Amino acid sequence: MNYDPQSLLGQATPRVDGVAKVTGAARYAADEVVANPAYAYLVTSAIARGRIAGFRLEQAMAVPGVLDILTHENVGDALKQSPPGPDGKPSTTTLESERIWHDGQIIAVVVADTFEAAREAAHKVEVDYAEERPAGTFGDEGTQTEPAEAPFGPNPEVGDAAGAFAAAPVKVEARYATPTQHHNPLELFSTTCAWEGSKLTVYEPTQFMHGTKARMASQLGLDIQDVRAVSRYVGGAFGSKGVNGRAAWVAIAARRVGRPVKLVATRADGFTTNSYRAETLQHVRLSAERDGRLTSFFHEGWELSSRPSPYCVAGTEQTARMYACPNILTRVNVVHADRNTPGYMRAPAETPYMFALESAMDELSYALGMDPIELRRVNDTQIDPVSGRPFSSRSLMPCFDAAAVRFGWQRRDPQPGSMRDGEWLVGYGCATACYPVFTGPAGARLTLMPDGRAQVAMAGHELGTGAYTAVAITAARLLGIDVDDVTVSMGDSDLPPVIVAGGSSNAASTALATAKVCEEARRRLAAAAVTAADGPLRGLDPDALVLVEGRLRHDGGAEEPIRDALVRVGGRLEVYAEHVPDGLPRGAVAALGDGQLLFQHNGNRSDVTAFAFGAQLVEVRVHRRTREIRVPRVVSAFAAGTIINPMAARSQFMGGAIWGLASALHEATELDHGAARYVNKNLADYMIPVNADVPSVDIIILPEKDERVNALGIKGIGEVGIVGMNAAVANAVFHATGKRLRELPIRAERLL
Amino acid sequence: MSGTLNRREVLSGSVLGVAAAGLGGAALGAAGPDAVAATPAAAAQGSPARAEIVLRVNGRDRLLAIDPRTTLLDALREHMALTGSKKGCDHGQCGACTVHVDGRRVLSCLTLAVAVQGKAVTTIEGLSAGDRLHPMQQAFIAHDAFQCGYCTPGQIMSAVACVHEGHAGSPAEIREYMSGNLCRCAAYPNIVAAIEDARNQMERS
Numbered sequence: 001m002n003y004d005p006q007s008l009l010g011q012a013t014p015r016v017d018g019v020a021k022v023t024g025a026a027r028y029a030a031d032e033v034v035a036n037p038a039y040a041y042l043v044t045s046a047i048a049r050g051r052i053a054g055f056r057l058e059q060a061m062a063v064p065g066v067l068d069i070l071t072h073e074n075v076g077d078a079l080k081q082s083p084p085g086p087d088g089k090p091s092t093t094t095l096e097s098e099r100i101w102h103d104g105q106i107i108a109v110v111v112a113d114t115f116e117a118a119r120e121a122a123h124k125v126e127v128d129y130a131e132e133r134p135a136g137t138f139g140d141e142g143t144q145t146e147p148a149e150a151p152f153g154p155n156p157e158v159g160d161a162a163g164a165f166a167a168a169p170v171k172v173e174a175r176y177a178t179p180t181q182h183h184n185p186l187e188l189f190s191t192t193c194a195w196e197g198s199k200l201t202v203y204e205p206t207q208f209m210h211g212t213k214a215r216m217a218s219q220l221g222l223d224i225q226d227v228r229a230v231s232r233y234v235g236g237a238f239g240s241k242g243v244n245g246r247a248a249w250v251a252i253a254a255r256r257v258g259r260p261v262k263l264v265a266t267r268a269d270g271f272t273t274n275s276y277r278a279e280t281l282q283h284v285r286l287s288a289e290r291d292g293r294l295t296s297f298f299h300e301g302w303e304l305s306s307r308p309s310p311y312c313v314a315g316t317e318q319t320a321r322m323y324a325c326p327n328i329l330t331r332v333n334v335v336h337a338d339r340n341t342p343g344y345m346r347a348p349a350e351t352p353y354m355f356a357l358e359s360a361m362d363e364l365s366y367a368l369g370m371d372p373i374e375l376r377r378v379n380d381t382q383i384d385p386v387s388g389r390p391f392s393s394r395s396l397m398p399c400f401d402a403a404a405v406r407f408g409w410q411r412r413d414p415q416p417g418s419m420r421d422g423e424w425l426v427g428y429g430c431a432t433a434c435y436p437v438f439t440g441p442a443g444a445r446l447t448l449m450p451d452g453r454a455q456v457a458m459a460g461h462e463l464g465t466g467a468y469t470a471v472a473i474t475a476a477r478l479l480g481i482d483v484d485d486v487t488v489s490m491g492d493s494d495l496p497p498v499i500v501a502g503g504s505s506n507a508a509s510t511a512l513a514t515a516k517v518c519e520e521a522r523r524r525l526a527a528a529a530v531t532a533a534d535g536p537l538r539g540l541d542p543d544a545l546v547l548v549e550g551r552l553r554h555d556g557g558a559e560e561p562i563r564d565a566l567v568r569v570g571g572r573l574e575v576y577a578e579h580v581p582d583g584l585p586r587g588a589v590a591a592l593g594d595g596q597l598l599f600q601h602n603g604n605r606s607d608v609t610a611f612a613f614g615a616q617l618v619e620v621r622v623h624r625r626t627r628e629i630r631v632p633r634v635v636s637a638f639a640a641g642t643i644i645n646p647m648a649a650r651s652q653f654m655g656g657a658i659w660g661l662a663s664a665l666h667e668a669t670e671l672d673h674g675a676a677r678y679v680n681k682n683l684a685d686y687m688i689p690v691n692a693d694v695p696s697v698d699i700i701i702l703p704e705k706d707e708r709v710n711a712l713g714i715k716g717i718g719e720v721g722i723v724g725m726n727a728a729v730a731n732a733v734f735h736a737t738g739k740r741l742r743e744l745p746i747r748a749e750r751l752l
Numbered sequence: 753m754s755g756t757l758n759r760r761e762v763l764s765g766s767v768l769g770v771a772a773a774g775l776g777g778a779a780l781g782a783a784g785p786d787a788v789a790a791t792p793a794a795a796a797q798g799s800p801a802r803a804e805i806v807l808r809v810n811g812r813d814r815l816l817a818i819d820p821r822t823t824l825l826d827a828l829r830e831h832m833a834l835t836g837s838k839k840g841c842d843h844g845q846c847g848a849c850t851v852h853v854d855g856r857r858v859l860s861c862l863t864l865a866v867a868v869q870g871k872a873v874t875t876i877e878g879l880s881a882g883d884r885l886h887p888m889q890q891a892f893i894a895h896d897a898f899q900c901g902y903c904t905p906g907q908i909m910s911a912v913a914c915v916h917e918g919h920a921g922s923p924a925e926i927r928e929y930m931s932g933n934l935c936r937c938a939a940y941p942n943i944v945a946a947i948e949d950a951r952n953q954m955e956r957s
């Protein structure tokens with residue numbers, strides 16, 4: 001492809017789905033209208049470990065309007081396969097048996113004529129349990145710990161970390177802890193299933209249309225062609241909207257009652273019937289020469305999971321690659337307890353693990369008497385220290401420099417506790433943000449209409465990332481037409497498969513497929529134009545023709561309107577193309593259609609290591625007497641390759657930074673240890689930020705041209721924004737108070 | 753499309769009829785023989801109890817037969833196919849369900865439908881005049897004041913009321929009076945900017 005993405009993309013564009021979203025017309029899964037639906041309501045376990053001894057359903061069945069109650073005693077073998085965990089490996093079950101794996105597990109599904117009747121009856125289901133004593137988290141009696149492998153490759157290890165640490169002149173060693181967190185997208189988890197004969201339509205918010213389709217087929221024993229998944233708009237996902245334990249039961253219930261069934265799970269049920277960010281414990285050792293150059297890095301993590309699931313995020317894969325260091329040792333362990341299975345949550349690996357590394361780097365900066373930004377500069381590298389491969393591009397220090405100027409970092413007095421403003425202790429803190437690049441296969445269908453307008457169709461996902469808009473922008477630029485003249489269809493598994501919208505891969509994957517299909521259209525129009533019997537482009541080199549300003553134009557100046565060019569191919573042109581990242585099999589898009597996940601990532605590419613980077617700087621104020629914590633200012637700078645739409649990108653970086661701030665200061669799912677039960681399963685007690693909590697958030701997007709990461713130079717932006725904030729805040733709190741907090745969230749009581 | 757109907761067909765299933773404008777609660781008998789009887793006998797036979805009510809939504813009166821426990825939010829979403837108002841918690845903790853009742857912002861998940869008979873309900877679908885967006889809607893687009901858009905109908909209804917209440921005087925005041933509307937995508941700074949912008953336009957007109 002003979003174009004420069006940076007000159008094509010990068011113009012701020014209001015969202016093409018903006019009107020739909022501000023008028024209420026955007027249809028989220030639970031907004032889909034089905035004929036004569038029955039309503040489902042979940043019954044969940046009141047114990048965390050044991051089994052169901054029996055149900056007493058009489059009172060529930062007597063509620064007027066109740067149609068059916070599904071329990072393990074009456075569903076037979078309707079479920080052909082249990083849904084796997086987020087890693088595709090075994091997970092907890094629901095109605096498959098009497099087994100209880102965790103508190104809040106789905107144990108029955110009530111179906112009734114109305115939502116109100118279903119809810120009443122669900123509360124009248126009586127359950128007899130044979131309860132066993134549960135283990136809820138680290139330190140509870142009965143947990144089991146096992147060493148694990150990192151998901152994308154062997155645990156990073158280079159040189160002799162223990163020997164180098166022993167011999168180093170400057171060293172720090174510390175243990176860190178991060179809490180359980182829940183995604184809490186504002187949209188509740190929902191599933192609506194409608195059968196038409198043997199064909200099933202499932203309306204469910206999902207980050208992977210074809211994954212949902214394939215999963216429903218395998219769980220229900222259906223021909224995959226008989227399942228259609230629809231999810232036009234997703235009300236936030238952050239990693240939570242994928243495989244789940246409820247969807248198949250809704251389909252089974254719909255078959256049993258002979259009507260479509262709609263389930264909108266309660267907010268509380270969302271905490272236990274979907275995934276979450278597991279709590280971690282981490283141990284770090286860092287050593288350096290007196291000039292600050294790292295000599296060793298050791299990082300070990302312990303991550304909580306359910307009894308059957310080996311799921312872990314192993315952020316050591318990222319921390320090991322952050323800085324030049326000759327001796328690296330990493331380990332990760334999974335600790336099994338009586339809990340639901342965790343899963344991907346925005347920057348799953350980086351958010352907890354970079355907290356430890358970037359806190360330890362700050363601790364090291366004080367041990368060295370060195371500015372923390374300078375410590376990162378001394379150890380900056382263009383070579384991945386684990387693989388020895390170059391970074392595709394790495395603008396970490398330009399990010400720090402841009403952010404430091406905007407922030408006024410030079411005003412920082414290095415001495416902890418030295419900066420004051422009246423009753424407030426003032427601290428400045430910084431940290432590195434990073435997120436690895438994932439790119440997946442995608443198919444796209446393009447139709448050029450006789451009037452020159454374009455339609456792009458792909459089973460993409462709009463989670464709030466601006467997916468429709470990004471594809472419209474890409475197509476418009478490459479076809480030389482206006483964004484308003486492009487219509488994008490997504491969110492339907494009848495459309496060409498697209499990789500899961502996860503791992504910040506959506507922009508690159510969909511834009512690359514869009515570029516491919518636009519190039520194919522250009523090629524066909526050019527071929528017809530140069531071989532035509534007449535016309536201004538006859539006989540010219542087809543590769544020298546470009547689509548621009550509604551025309552097919554030769555670089556020598558000859559041109560014709562795209563409408564005229566279209567006449568030659570029948571007035572209307574429909575093309576299909578697939579983008580498959582290097583290193584993945586040619587049939588990768590078809591494999592997606594079968595629900596397989598195939599990514600190009602740092603673990604399987606052999607040319608470069610690819611990350612987006614950022615620098616996050618915060619000012620913290622801690623009240624001298626009350627220890628109240630305020631964060632009046634956040635400045636974050638990011639370099640993430642080509643930015644398709646700076647308007648939506650800024651919003652996403654900003655949202656990420658606010659997520660990170662909330663992670664540092666507010667968010668934790670609290671556990672009742674004896675019962676292994678979450679106690680704050682609602683939006684009033686699980687602290688997500690409200691408008692009044694949010695300070696000034698200054699986002700800087702650095703131009704970065706990356707010719708190695710992929711053909712469009714796109715790295716992905718959805719997750720990097722959260723990553724540095726935990727440590728930046730903790731480091732600023734140390735700078736303000738002299739008190740090092742190694743456990744999140746940082747709350748006033750921990751500063752007393 | 754398998755198993756789906758358009759809104760009109762569904763409306764005819766759960767809404768008994770659209771009463772003439774101006775029909776009050778006292779005129780319920782006008783529904784006449786078409787109305788589903790909410791008799792105890794019917795309940796004993798397995799149908800949930802139903803209450804017949806008239807709701808005036810976006811300037812139109814609608815006659816519904818619903819379970820008396822039905823919230824205004826569920827009445828809108830499940831019985832009138834007005835799905836613009838969103839359910840984010842069903843407990844008054846998120847603001848996604850915000851609508852106007854007689855011009856004041858109300859959490860429709862905490863309001864029983866039967867309790868707003870005789871009052872004027874406005875939802876996000878009724879905010880704009882035809883195809884022309886309300887200045888608040890326009891400002892939300894211009895300032896990119898949303899990402900996923902799920903909180904947006906509630907934010908906009910709340911924001912319009914916030915301006916009318918006179919609580920949009922400064923960014924700090926807007927932040928305070930908009931703090932009942934959660935945005936998990938954290939579009940907050942853009943929401944504040946949009947409200948300031950729309951406030952100026954609303955005050956001019």
Ligand code: FES
Nearest residue numbers: 842844846847861
């Ligand atoms: S749904 Fe009404 S406040 Fe959350």
Ligand code: FES
Nearest residue numbers: 899901935936937
């Ligand atoms: S835009 Fe997603 S919750 Fe506000």
